[in-house]
Each structure stands twice: as structure tokens, then as C-alpha cells.
Amino acid sequence: MDFLPIFFNLKQKPSLVVGGGKVAARKVSLLLKAQSAVTVVAPKLSRELVEWLEEGKLTHMARDFADADIEKPVLVIAATNNKDVNKRVSELAQARGIPVNVVDDPALCSFITPSIIDRSPVQIAVSTGGASPVLARMIRTKLEGCIPAGYGRLAALVAGFREKVKAKFTNVDQRRAFWEAILDSSVADQVFSGHEDEAAEELQKAIDAADPNPKFKGEVYLVGAGPGDPDLLTFRALRLMQSCDVMVYDRLVSPAIRELVRRDAELIYVGKARDKHTMQQENINELLVRLAKEGKRVLRLKGGDPFIFGRGGEEIELLAQQGIPFQVVPGITAAAGCASYAGIPLTHRDYSQACVFVTGHLKDGSVDLNWPALAQPNQTVVFYMGLHGAPTLCKEMIAHGMPPSTPVALVQKGTTPEQKTIIATLDTLEETVKNHQFQPPTLIIVGEVVSLKEKLDWFNPKEPQGKAIKAGKW
Ligand code: SAH
Numbered sequence: 001m002d003f004l005p006i007f008f009n010l011k012q013k014p015s016l017v018v019g020g021g022k023v024a025a026r027k028v029s030l031l032l033k034a035q036s037a038v039t040v041v042a043p044k045l046s047r048e049l050v051e052w053l054e055e056g057k058l059t060h061m062a063r064d065f066a067d068a069d070i071e072k073p074v075l076v077i078a079a080t081n082n083k084d085v086n087k088r089v090s091e092l093a094q095a096r097g098i099p100v101n102v103v104d105d106p107a108l109c110s111f112i113t114p115s116i117i118d119r120s121p122v123q124i125a126v127s128t129g130g131a132s133p134v135l136a137r138m139i140r141t142k143l144e145g146c147i148p149a150g151y152g153r154l155a156a157l158v159a160g161f162r163e164k165v166k167a168k169f170t171n172v173d174q175r176r177a178f179w180e181a182i183l184d185s186s187v188a189d190q191v192f193s194g195h196e197d198e199a200a201e202e203l204q205k206a207i208d209a210a211d212p213n214p215k216f217k218g219e220v221y222l223v224g225a226g227p228g229d230p231d232l233l234t235f236r237a238l239r240l241m242q243s244c245d246v247m248v249y250d251r252l253v254s255p256a257i258r259e260l261v262r263r264d265a266e267l268i269y270v271g272k273a274r275d276k277h278t279m280q281q282e283n284i285n286e287l288l289v290r291l292a293k294e295g296k297r298v299l300r301l302k303g304g305d306p307f308i309f310g311r312g313g314e315e316i317e318l319l320a321q322q323g324i325p326f327q328v329v330p331g332i333t334a335a336a337g338c339a340s341y342a343g344i345p346l347t348h349r350d351y352s353q354a355c356v357f358v359t360g361h362l363k364d365g366s367v368d369l370n371w372p373a374l375a376q377p378n379q380t381v382v383f384y385m386g387l388h389g390a391p392t393l394c395k396e397m398i399a400h401g402m403p404p405s406t407p408v409a410l411v412q413k414g415t416t417p418e419q420k421t422i423i424a425t426l427d428t429l430e431e432t433v434k435n436h437q438f439q440p441p442t443l444i445i446v447g448e449v450v451s452l453k454e455k456l457d458w459f460n461p462k463e464p465q466g467k468a469i470k471a472g473k474w
Helices: 022-033 047-054 067-071 083-095 133-146 150-159 162-168 172-183 186-192 196-209 235-241 281-293 312-321 334-341 390-399 429-436 448-456
Strands: 014-018 037-041 058-061 075-078 100-102 115-119 122-126 219-224 246-249 266-269 297-302 326-329 354-359 379-384 407-412 420-425 442-446
Touching: 014 022, 014 067, 014 083, 022 037, 022 047, 022 075, 047 058, 067 083, 075 083, 083 100, 115 133, 115 150, 122 133, 122 150, 150 172, 150 186, 150 196, 162 172, 162 196, 172 186, 172 196, 186 196, 219 235, 219 281, 219 312, 235 297, 235 326, 246 281, 281 297, 281 312, 312 326, 334 379, 334 407, 334 442, 390 429, 390 442, 407 429, 407 448, 420 429, 420 448, 442 448
Parallel strands: 014 037, 014 075, 037 058, 075 100, 219 297, 219 326, 246 266, 246 297, 354 379
Antiparallel strands: 115 122, 379 442, 407 420, 407 442
């Protein structure tokens, strides 16, 4: 994170704008909205600023900037077209630890101003850290369209009831659950349709009727997070991710997806790198039971689909035995995700009429698979966890009749900005794995369909330069 987003209380506090042109006027308008006592230092003022001056909204010093101007304000904006003046303002402010923004000169800024969606008291600030103000504005436009103007009024209504609800529920979790239910109920609809009085009445009734000590029943959500790209989450996955109390996750869940989980949910990492299980499977199963028994909504987030090589079945078995409610949300499994993003159709009328998913995970150095069934023509075989077993895999496939020239794709970190796909054949696979230092997770796809990649390739992320995307690295 290059900048910390905060909301600054400027009410009745002095701020300084150096410059009197149109750009300065835009900044002054923002400061006035925040109810700051604004002083503008500039020999001349634009028409808008003159109007505000005449309306008594600001103080004007009709002269050039002087060093002493920096003494009083708690926030400074420089918006002149003189670089030297802007630089001087910035230096003086920074020397005194006063936040300063120089319009269109990020190097001289100690803070930048975001694009704002204003549904006061609800405010959404969007920033690209100065990388692209146009993109920030585009995002703002999108958000403007999907956040009803009524949210401001809803927040104002809720503010008036906060103390009452606090008095009713002493427990924070119970309070949160009450508000979640209310904000998703007809109270919100009443506000959106302009019936504030009815909404207030309904809210009061809900407070009166609520049980101050409700018994929470814990539940477990076994959710597939897909192969890595957050856009591939299901709506249900996202909804549960945003309503859980605690998340239990492992290595396969990408950071970009973890970012979408409710901020104040407790996060429990249970590992699961190959051969490096941070927590034994039985302990994970027991952990889920314990958390649910404490009344928590437990999100067990798993890479891909929880029922495909994910041990999801084992994890809910104990829950079922103990009568703990659970639900399972499917996710896009790595084979589907990686194949799509690598431009490899898993089936194709000309090349492959069947597709098999197998795990190449070695137990005691051996892979116990039905090789004759896998080494079939017109079939695609996808190996999960197959990297370490690659030498055995190609040897056995060839020994059981597959042509050594059969194409093979290795897809590393599929569907993410770090996706890398390497094409080999069965007889060059072992060497390819040795030479390329693949990092987990990597998927191996074997079959004639792999040759279609050349024509159907579409997703080729470049290694990003920007820090923002790097923050999402696995
Ligand atoms: N339940 C998961 C699979 C877990 S097994 C699913 O349905 O996808 C873990 C294996 O999945 C990894 O060793 C790798 O072979 C594969 N895998 C998972 N995500 C992947 C990704 N983004 N790119 C490549 N392979 C992936």
C-alpha cells in the first residue's frame, strides 16, 4: 500500500489553498464541503472563488504566498501554475508536518485526493495512488451507478438508532448480526423509496422485539474459491466470504481472493504445502467442529472445487456426524480454469471425447494409477499435484501405448497474472520440468487437445511492473 486512506475531520479547522484559478476552486469546493475554514492566498481569484468570497464562505489574501501563511493551517493545497511557489509551499508544509497536496505533482505531495462518491454520511474514496486519475474516475462512475443515493439517508437513519441498539445488545457480535439483518431488510427498502418515517417505525419495532441474548447456531461453509482469479468466484462464495466470522484457509487460496473476505473476520491458516502440512487433516476437521460449536459462521475456503482432490468430503464428514449445519459451494476446479486460460479445450470433437482428472500425488515414491485406462487415444488426462511424479507419469503413459510425441501442457499458477504455460511432449516432459523450475501450483494436461493452444491462446499476462499487482502474488 503506497498511501493510507483515512477520512480527515476538517470541520471549522483552518486550511490553506495557494492559487486562485479554476483548479484551486475545485479544491476549495471540496474543503468547503468538509466545512473547513478556508483561506485562499492569490493575487487574483476566478469567478467562482469571487462568488464564494462574496457569500462569506472563505477568506482571501489578495497577494502572493508568504512563508508565514503556513503557520496556521492544518492542511495545505498548492494549486498555482508556478512550480517554484508550489515547491516552496510543499517544503515548508512538510517541514512542519502539515499534510500538503500539490495539484498534479505527486512528488511534492504528502497526501493525494481521491475520487469521491459522496452519499454523506457514507463516503467512498477511490484512489489509484496517483497511477491513473482517469481510471480512478472511471471506477467512481461505475460505483456511482450501483450505489443508490438512498444509502446516505439509510446511514443517517441508522446513526439515530445506534445508541438504542448498543443498549439492547451488549455483545458486539449480536449487535453486528442485528444490523446486518436490518440493513438487508425492508427497513432499507423503505428508506430507498423515500418512506423514512415508516422505516424508523419498523426499525424501532425490530429493536423492541429482538431477543437481547439470541443463541447463535454455528455453521460451516465449505467453499470453493476457484483457481486464483477472483473474477471466477461464484456469487454465493462471495456472499459467504463477506458474512463469515472466521475463515480457515490454506496455501491454494490466492491473496487476491483472501482480500475479499470480511475485514474483521478472524483468519486461521492451516497450511497444506506439499509434504508440509501445517495442521494435520484430523485437526482441521476438529477445528471446524469446535469453531461452529462456539456459534461461529465458519468459512472453510479451499482452492478450486472443494470436492475435487480437496478432501472436502472428509472435512464435512465429522460435521455431519456431529449434526453441525454446513453447506458446500462448488468452485471452478483447476483443470477447467487452467485449460480455459491456457486456450486448451479439454474435449474437442476431433481430438478428445473424454476427460479424466487424476492426482499424481506420490505416496512412498510410487503412483498407483490405472495406467491402461489413462493411456487411451481420444482422451485428455489432467494430472493434479503431478509435478513430482512427472518422470513416472511419462514413463508409464508411454509404456502403456501413448505415442511419445503426445503433447503435454504444464500450467503454473493458472488464471492469475503469474500464469505460465509450457508445452512439451511425453518424452520431453521430465527434462522440461527439470529445466523450468516450476512453482506450485502447477497442473499437467496430456492429450492431443494441447496442440490447439497454438490457435486458441488468449491469456498471456506479462510479469507486472507495478507493486499493486505484485501484492497479489502467491
Ligand atoms: N481442489 C482443487 C485441487 C486441489 S489439489 C481444485 O479443484 O482445483 C492441488 C493441485 O491443484 C495443485 O497441485 C495443482 O496441480 C492444481 N492447481 C490448483 N490451482 C491451480 C492453479 N491455479 N494453477 C495450476 N494448478 C493448480
